[in-house]
Each structure stands twice: as structure tokens, then as C-alpha cells.
Amino acid sequence: xxxxxxxxxxxxxxxxxxxxxxxxxxxxxxxxxxxxxxxxxxxxxxxxxxxxxxxxxxxxxxxxxxxxxxxxxxxxxxxxxxxxxxxxxxxxxxxxxxxxxxxxxxxxxxxxxxxxxxxxxxxxxxxxxxxxxxx
Amino acid sequence: xxxxxxxxxxxxxxxxxxxxxxxxxxxxxxxxxxxxxxxxxxxxxxxxxxxxxxxxxxxxxxxxxxxxxxxxxxxxxxxxxxxxxxxxxxxxxxxxxxxxxxxxxxxxxxxxxxxxxxxxxxxxxxxxxxxxxxx
Numbered sequence: 001x002x003x004x005x006x007x008x009x010x011x012x013x014x015x016x017x018x019x020x021x022x023x024x025x026x027x028x029x030x031x032x033x034x035x036x037x038x039x040x041x042x043x044x045x046x047x048x049x050x051x052x053x054x055x056x057x058x059x060x061x062x063x064x065x066x067x068x069x070x071x072x073x074x075x076x077x078x079x080x081x082x083x084x085x086x087x088x089x090x091x092x093x094x095x096x097x098x099x100x101x102x103x104x105x106x107x108x109x110x111x112x113x114x115x116x117x118x119x120x121x122x123x124x125x126x127x128x129x130x131x132x133x134x135x
Numbered sequence: 136x137x138x139x140x141x142x143x144x145x146x147x148x149x150x151x152x153x154x155x156x157x158x159x160x161x162x163x164x165x166x167x168x169x170x171x172x173x174x175x176x177x178x179x180x181x182x183x184x185x186x187x188x189x190x191x192x193x194x195x196x197x198x199x200x201x202x203x204x205x206x207x208x209x210x211x212x213x214x215x216x217x218x219x220x221x222x223x224x225x226x227x228x229x230x231x232x233x234x235x236x237x238x239x240x241x242x243x244x245x246x247x248x249x250x251x252x253x254x255x256x257x258x259x260x261x262x263x264x265x266x267x268x269x270x
Contacts, residue, residue, distance in 0.1 A: 021263075024262060032167065045181065094264050095260045097186060098250065107267075121232040122230040130201050130226070131225070
């Protein structure tokens with residue numbers, strides 16, 4: 001059970017004025033840009049829809065408004081899913097993983113999750129792999 | 136449909152001698168540490184088990200051996216899931232997302248995915264949130 005390291009490596013301290021509850025802010029392990037990965041999953045089918053990034057403020061907005069907000073690494077701005085596309089993500093639950101560097105956001109996705117129009121950002125993008133033994 | 140930026144922001148070039156197929160190496164958008172996020176999902180139940188990190192070599196090993204290998208950010212070494220715990224992840228499929236900065240690895244998980252002993256790294260770690268409207 002000592003297989004996976006407890007502390008994430010490149011974590012940075014909580015922002016001076018994190019809007020998050022203190023326990024959550026303390027547990028988050030941010031990367032060098034202050035972000036954690038957020039896996040977004042459809043709550044009833046368990047489909048993995050997409051992966052986005054959140055800083056403290058984006059997570060705060062996601063936890064308190066019922067809508068998912070990300071931080072865009074390329075545009076360096078907040079981005080509330082669905083504001084331009086209509087493809088809103090309604091928040092059902094949010095969980096933090098064991099070492100605080102990932103979030104699982106369960107949502108009810110309106111329409112396509114992917115900006116390309118596919119239901120998920122992984123649809124039709126399989127790589128050629130050797131699979132493990134049949135179970 | 137222009138909601139989400141196409142290129143990831145902090146991408147670094149492919150390693151000089153990436154072991155990946157050229158098309159895959161070219162499409163990957165690595166962070167400043169050369170890593171992409173890998174979401175691991177149980178293939179038959181769709182549970183999200185954990186999130187790990189892969190560089191080109193870890194993805195290559197995952198695509199070619201039938202077992203999932205990560206790159207540990209804290210220990211800065213390769214880490215083949217199950218080697219010390221026995222909790223092997225057998226690869227069923229791997230997909231890359233639309234902008235190349237995330238992977239979805241569908242597996243058959245032996246035992247607990249989390250080093251804490253829970254089935255997934257998110258079990259029992261829900262945050263208090265305001266949910267969106269009932270669907």
C-alpha cells in the first residue's frame with residue numbers, strides 16, 4: 001500500500017486569499033501554475049466527458065454556483081462551461097482525490113461536452129494498443 | 136463551438152527520441168514537465184479510479200505491454216501500477232482527448248486502485264457543494 005507517493009511534487013501554497021474552505025485549500029496540491037486537474041464525468045452513465053483545469057477560484061465557483069467553471073491554461077482566464085455553446089455542466093458532486101492533485105466533478109451535461117461536437121472529448125480518438133489479458 | 140481553446144498552453148516539444156508513433160508524439164500536448172494527465176477508468180463499470188501522469192515513455196509502455204505505467208511526479212521515476220501492491224491495471228483501451236493534453240485509459244483493475252485501500256482514489260472524499268437544478 002506504499003505504492004503511490006502521498007504528497008504531490010510540484011505543489012504550490014494556497015493563494016493568500018483562497019476563497020475555498022480552509023480544509024479544502026490546505027488539502028489541494030496545485031501544480032506550478034496553481035492548478036489541479038478536474039475530471040468531468042456524466043453522473044448517471046459514468047462517461048468521462050473531458051478533463052479541465054481549476055485554480056482555487058474556479059473550484060470555489062464550481063462548488064458554490066451549481067455550474068462548472070474552469071481556468072483556461074491557454075487563454076489564462078476563467079471559463080464557465082456552456083456560456084458560449086449552451087452546453088452547460090450542472091454540478092452533481094465534487095470529490096478530491098487521495099493526494100489532492102485531482103478532482104472528480106460529476107455533472108449533468110447538456111449536449112456535447114467537446115467543443116468539436118462529440119459527446120466526450122475522447123470519442124473516436126482511440127490509440128492503437130496492446131491490451132492486457134481478457135478478464 | 137469555439138468555446139474551448141484548441142492548443143494547450145504550456146506544451147513542450149516531443150522528446151528528441153520519443154518512443155511513440157510519430158502521429159501520437161506530435162499530437163501530445165505536454166506540460167512544462169513533459170507530462171500529460173491520464174484518467175484511469177474501469178472498463179465495465181465506468182468508475183473513475185484515479186488520475187496519474189505520463190510522459191512519452193510511460194505512455195509507450197502502457198500502449199505496448201498491456202499494463203499501465205505512470206511517471207511519478209514526486210519520485211521522478213516510472214511506476215508500473217501493481218508491481219508492489221499486486222493491484223495491477225490491465226489495459227483495455229487508451230484514447231487521447233481533442234487537444235492532446237489528457238488520456239483516458241480504460242482498464243481492468245485488480246483490487247483497490249487507491250494506495251489507501253479504497254476502490255477509487257475519490258471514494259469518501261466528497262466536498263460540500265451546491266448542486267445544479269435537478270434533471
